[in-house]
Amino acid sequence: MLNELTPNDTFCDYYQQWVAMYKEGAVRDVTLSKYRLTCAWLQRLIPLLTLAELNRITYQKLLNEYAVSHERQTTMDFHHQLKGAVLDAVDEGLVERDPTRKAIIKGKSPRAKKQKYLNQFELHRLLNDLDLGPEVSWDWLILLIAKTGLRFSEAIALTPDDFEFSRQVVSVNKTWDYKTGTGFVPTKNRSSVRKVQLDWQLVIQFSELTKRFPHDEPIFVEGKVYNSTANSVLERHCKRAGVPVISVHGLRHTHASLLLFAGVSIASVAKRLGHASMNTTQKTYLHIIQELENQDVDLVMRSISSLI
Incomplete structure (x- = not known):
């Protein structure tokens, strides 16, 4: 459970438990699937990063690595999916300072958009x-x-x-x-x-x-x-x-x-x-x-x- 975690536990574990605690049963299934997809990306990009190691530099590095294969808006959505959990971790004393402050959102150039409507x-x-x-x-x-x-x-x-x-x-x-x-x-x-x-x-x-x-x-x-x-x-x-x-x-x-x-x-x-x-x-x-x-x-x- 969340209250049993320490700063030495990984952010991946914390985020997974945070989603289970605060999002399961509280958001629509389609929204929950987005949180779970974010969990999968954390496992892929920072599987061993601990809560104690989560700071502005490591968080920005996470966003930058995600942005390599995603457009800027998608990276912004990823950031928003993470921010609530990170701020809760700060409130609980598991992370020393808010690492999301002044985060820079990058991303690939948007693809040419298909026409979405007819005249x-x-x-x-x-x-x-x-x-x-x-x-x-x-x-x-x-x-x-x-x-x-x-x-x-x-x-x-x-x-x-x-x-x-x-x-x-x-x-x-x-x-x-x-x-x-x-x-x-x-x-x-x-x-x-x-x-x-x-x-x-x-x-x-x-x-x-x-x-x-x-x-x-x-x-x-x-x-x-x-x-x-x-x-x-x-x-x-x-x-x-x-x-x-x-x-x-x-x-x-x-x-x-x-x-x-x-x-x-x-x-x-x-x-x-x-x-x-x-x-x-x-x-x-x-x-x-x-x-x-x-x-x-x-x-x-x-x-x-x-x-x-």
């Missing part, structure tokens, strides 16, 4: 290539996410009960754990529980599609579900339509981007996407917001120049 013309071409038959398919999932901005795990968790066709909304109140296959699990955060408005075409289409399904069973889940399968189907459609290849999550970005370009407020977009705060939306779509601000400047100047 309106490209989205039309993609959707026109879908085969929307009478049975539920990945193509129907692609259409649904493109028109609602749902996360993949939210979309595949939808049951007929979640659709309120008379009100033209779908309720998002759970997700489907497609990674470990445990079935329904809670949403990413409380803000993710929401009602998303549907257009009348989706209402007609999905009221017909969902008729044959049990009211409380997911309509897109049949056996094991893989995100990679949906991405492969989407990739084929992108190539056939002659548009940039994006991921299923890229459909969510596409949806948000089109709303912002259409003049929908950041607050409304954040609510529709289920973001915990508008800050998340602003950070994710900063490039689009900046482009819109430039358009606003041009509009303001044209308006002012006409006041003569």
Whole structure:
């Protein structure tokens, strides 16, 4: 246990026990897996470094070695994963001073980023290539996410009960754990529980599609579900339509981007996407917001120049 450790024990042992004590059962599985990955990197980079030897120099050396094979943002995330444990070790007297103070974050040059979203013309071409038959398919999932901005795990968790066709909304109140296959699990955060408005075409289409399904069973889940399968189907459609290849999550970005370009407020977009705060939306779509601000400047100047 943590209270039995001494400065002569390794930081690896301390961190592993710290994760077990403070993170297991307190964070989502996907977040816990990141902490465990950090444990693995510590075992690889500093397996024998003791708590007594942990200082600004040895900590900076750890970050530098990690940064050799990772981009700067990933190194920053690694640093943040470690910092809480390190500060607790300082409070407990196992480390003399805060070694994370003034840490310098380095990293490899970022790779060329793939296009994450489509413009309106490209989205039309993609959707026109879908085969929307009478049975539920990945193509129907692609259409649904493109028109609602749902996360993949939210979309595949939808049951007929979640659709309120008379009100033209779908309720998002759970997700489907497609990674470990445990079935329904809670949403990413409380803000993710929401009602998303549907257009009348989706209402007609999905009221017909969902008729044959049990009211409380997911309509897109049949056996094991893989995100990679949906991405492969989407990739084929992108190539056939002659548009940039994006991921299923890229459909969510596409949806948000089109709303912002259409003049929908950041607050409304954040609510529709289920973001915990508008800050998340602003950070994710900063490039689009900046482009819109430039358009606003041009509009303001044209308006002012006409006041003569």
